[in-house]
Amino acid sequence: MTALRPVPFRENFWGEGDAGMTTLIEKCGCSVADSEILLEFLIARAEVEQEYAKSLQNLTHRYKPTLEKLHTPSLLTTLEKLLNLTNTLSRAHWQYATKVDEKVVEPLQTFIESTQKRVKKSVEGEFERANKILEKETNGLQKHAREFVGKSRDVWKSVDGIMRAEKTDKLKQEADRAESEYRSALTRLDKAQDDWEDKMCSLQDTIQETEMARIKLYKTILTQATETQCEILSSFAGRVMDGMRKAAVEGVDPIGDCNEFILAYGTGGDRPRRVVFQSAAEMARGGDAGHIKRSPSIKSLSGSMGKSSVPLTPQERRKSVKRILPEARRKSVAEVFGSSNKQQKQGPSMYRSKSSNLLSDTLPADPSTLPPLPPKTQRRELLHALGLSDSSLSNPSTPPSPKSTSRSSSRSNNLHLPAGTIPSFVAPPRGSPRPGIQDTFRCAEERQSKQRKSKSGDNLHTQLV
Known part of the structure; x- marks a missing residue:
């Protein structure tokens, strides 16, 4: 299957004056701005992952000492598992942020500085130099054309008027020399025009190649970012999330908590004793008439x-x-x-x-x-x-x-x-x-x-x- 080829810029960016190249140079500036926006987004994405990882780590370090204050055993065990998994999840997010910096941010930043901006600056310089050469040859042609027209008018006047033959021959010689210089200037201008067009074609090809490389790089780094996210966060964090869900669902045990509380803090099965009736003689024999006797506890x-x-x-x-x-x-x-x-x-x-x-x-x-x-x-x-x-x-x-x-x-x-x-x-x-x-x-x-x-x-x- 034949691969599709892009339509070349050199066939579609011409026109009167510098319309084509001016548009392409503006495109180079817009491409640099697009790359900088994408770079800013990726940097912000990595910073968010780093901040999230730091927040998870701080959460783990802040609440680990407070687990000793819990009185529910299954809640203590579950929260310990959740905090450990949270710490593991924070490392995953930190690793993802590092991968984004290494595999996405740095290549894009290098491409912007070493390729896009350099190409834009080079194209602008080459285009300016080519325009100056063409303008110089155009101005020389116009000068020789004016001289040729002036000498030709002098010859026409000498022919129509009464003038000696020697003077008329001299004017014709000057007119012929002006015509020769005019033709030479025109030849140089044609050559300069060819050189300028070749230069413009080269610059257009360079701009198109840069644009293709830029868009391919966008695709590559975005694919790399998503694959890294799937590799680190989706699979790794998915297992962590499964562990968190399992710990939350299966960890809390109300029956086990009650049994452990009874075993650890049970005070016995004695019931509060009841007040019983005492006769006056019994209370008198007891030696303390105001003493209230209670029955044995159950x-x-x-x-x-x-x-x-x-x-x-x-x-x-x-x-x-x-x-x-x-x-x-x-x-x-x-x-x-x-x-x-x-x-x-x-x-x-x-x-x-x-x-x-x-x-x-x-x-x-x-x-x-x-x-x-x-x-x-x-x-x-x-x-x-x-x-x-x-x-x-x-x-x-x-x-x-x-x-x-x-x-x-x-x-x-x-x-x-x-x-x-x-x-x-x-x-x-x-x-x-x-x-x-x-x-x-x-x-x-x-x-x-x-x-x-x-x-x-x-x-x-x-x-x-």
């Missing part, structure tokens, strides 16, 4: 073991109770019974008392409102942990075994309680000797008898009414 058994609060199976509940048996030595039977009743109602939770008093402060005075007995197996384990035997409550007349007697000799004596009655322990004042178990049981019997009398009195009053 804590999840599973939370106490360092696990998430989930319902416990019966086997796990028994294991949890066995685990806290050593603490039961510092508590009363009724307290543990109350905690067992609470476990049956509220699931995996227990009472934990922080006071040194016995559990009589937390039990109601009315035996009918006492909590039900726990399972037999659990009751036996708790009594064994307290140094008591199950037979001491169920069969008070049966003497205890030597082993159990040795454990409870300092705590109990002969027990005489109705079947199914749970003793209510009363805490003695501080500093006073601890009462025996019989005295404690006697107090419980007295309260029960008073309650029976009050009930019988109420029944009698009802009958009378």
Whole structure:
């Protein structure tokens, strides 16, 4: 396939005077201005990329120290990834700006200074010199033409008038010499005209070649700029953007953040304690009448073991109770019974008392409102942990075994309680000797008898009414 050739300037830029070359010289000036505008744009583009890269780097350096203040783990991890990718993206933009300077700005700037401006200046100089030579020959021709016309007029006058032949011959000789000089000047002018046209053709070709090179350079540098942008920003930055999107979408984890917060800053499963009723005697025995007594706080058994609060199976509940048996030595039977009743109602939770008093402060005075007995197996384990035997409550007349007697000799004596009655322990004042178990049981019997009398009195009053 034959390549297309451009229409030459030498065939289309002539005319009267200097019309053609003047237009081409103006075109050279416009081309230089176009190149300078493109150069200014590319320089500004590179500066924008550099400023953007600096801004991204400053953003990364400014916010990296503040990441230590974050309290959300997944947000911390995500922002670290985003800042690292932002720093990588800034390097990509800086690299693109450097490539634009090296492969685009510098070649165009060199072409403007060494080619366009030089060609324009050279064309203007050659055109001016060629015009001066042609003008000189034109002026010489006009001078010889005027002399030839003057000498010819003198000869015509001598022929028409009365003049000697010698003078007439002399005028003819001068006219012939003027004609010869005129012809020589015309020949020189023709040659100068040919030289001028050749010079103009050469200058026109130079201008056209420069214009073709300029436009090809535009195409080359713009292609190079876009290819560099695709190479560095599109592919490289595209991967960075994918990483940013993935980090933003998959990085933030609300469930994981909540779990990590619980593991790192969890304060336990204790519930706030409730204020309980105290009789005047109990508050007086406590030594501080204005003291408000609170019930033991509620804590999840599973939370106490360092696990998430989930319902416990019966086997796990028994294991949890066995685990806290050593603490039961510092508590009363009724307290543990109350905690067992609470476990049956509220699931995996227990009472934990922080006071040194016995559990009589937390039990109601009315035996009918006492909590039900726990399972037999659990009751036996708790009594064994307290140094008591199950037979001491169920069969008070049966003497205890030597082993159990040795454990409870300092705590109990002969027990005489109705079947199914749970003793209510009363805490003695501080500093006073601890009462025996019989005295404690006697107090419980007295309260029960008073309650029976009050009930019988109420029944009698009802009958009378």
